[in-house]
Amino acid sequence: MWWYVGKRLLQTIPVFLGATLILFSLLKLRPGDPILNLAGNKPVSQEVRDALAAQYNLDDPLFVQWVLFVKNAITFNFGETFSGQPVFDLIKDTFPVTVVLAVMALAIDAILGIILGTLAGLRRNGAFDTVVLVISLILISVPIFVVGFVAQLTFGVKLQWVPATVGGDWTLSELVLPAIVLAVANFAYTIRLTRTSVAENLTADHVRTARAKGLSNRLVVRNHVLRNSLVPVVTYLGINLGALMAGAIITETIFNIPGVGNTAFLAIQRGETSTVVAIVTFMVMVYVLMSLLVDLLYAVLDPRIRYV
Incomplete structure (x- = not known):
């Protein structure tokens, strides 16, 4: 390995x-x-x-x-911004909030997506399955910047349940609404992927064999359906963590979050080529490493997979 x-x-x-x-x-x-x-x-x-x-x-x-x-x-010297700040220090200061935001969004995505997708797959072609598919299709169809502005206006300005913007001194509670906005579109894909995978595995030969042996439905679903169904879902979620960090630029800009995405957006406006390239390249490397970790998780979920 x-x-x-x-x-x-x-x-x-x-x-x-x-x-x-x-x-x-x-x-x-x-x-x-x-x-x-x-x-x-x-x-x-x-x-x-x-x-x-x-x-x-x-x-x-x-x-x-x-x-x-x-x-x-190669020596982690990415130069300086136009204001004289080392780019490496800039990434080090802004990267933590982006990681926290992406992890919160991924947690919302994974928990709700897997639970609802599993229930929809187990009740395929039923009323619950239909409702979940319609809702997920609506979420996929709405652009994230529209969801962000509507959520900010509704919950931050009108209802004032959460702060409308985050700012420099951010807290976890202030990142809840941006994390939900960031997770919306990906959450819909997770539901549909989990639902399809569970429905396919329910009709697999090894599942029919397990039922023929007299195993309870709970054991069959937990040990034979879910474990195999989660392989493509984990692939999507693992790579999605890198995509969430790299794609947080819209969400961070809407909610004024001092993260890597917002910093890259401001650097693009100022024409700071080295700063933008350093930030985006850093996110590309994070994406590549997350892809590697996902590949290694395959062996944990499916013992048949071996790397040589």
């Missing part, structure tokens, strides 16, 4: 190089002048422009900027 882990870790090298190169290329296509953004859109003399361009390597060719970034990133 260790050979498999080492081989997967080596695969992160081309992923890192490819992701950073693509990001550099895309960010260079965005309109606007980063030096003017740095100066607050005020007139800048040629001397100041040349000094800033030299400081941040803005006049170098794209490939040269990318090579310099990769060279420094």
Whole structure:
């Protein structure tokens, strides 16, 4: 198994190089002048422009900027933001709140999604199954930014059950509503995936054999249906944790959460290419590592799976 882990870790090298190169290329296509953004859109003399361009390597060719970034990133030196703060310190300060938000969203997604999906699968084609499928379809159809603004307006502004925005001194209670918003669309997919997997395993040969042996319905569902049904669900949930952290930019922006996503959004507006690339690359690596952990969990859920 260790050979498999080492081989997967080596695969992160081309992923890192490819992701950073693509990001550099895309960010260079965005309109606007980063030096003017740095100066607050005020007139800048040629001397100041040349000094800033030299400081941040803005006049170098794209490939040269990318090579310099990769060279420094190996030693975790991601450069500085336009305000002079080291990018690594910026990630270290903002990453915890994004992790907490993503874990809370994943917990809501996993608990409700698996429970409702399992019940719908066990009652396939029944009234409960129909209601769950309709609700999940509605949740999938509504964009997350619409859900976020409606939830913020309803529960934060009108009813005032929770703070409308989070701000710098965040607490767990303030992250509950953003976590629910972040989990909504993924929660619907978890329901449908669990429901389909449970329904398929109910008609499998090993389940019919277990029933023929006289096992109770509870034991059959717990030991033979759920365990096999959770393999694709765990795959989705594990990879989804990385996707939640990387995709929290909309939710963090709506609720003013000082996380990695909101920081990346502000850096894009200011034209800080190195900052954006460093943050997004960091999230890509988190996504890759979560994918590896999910693969290793397969062997726990299904003893037939072995890695060599």
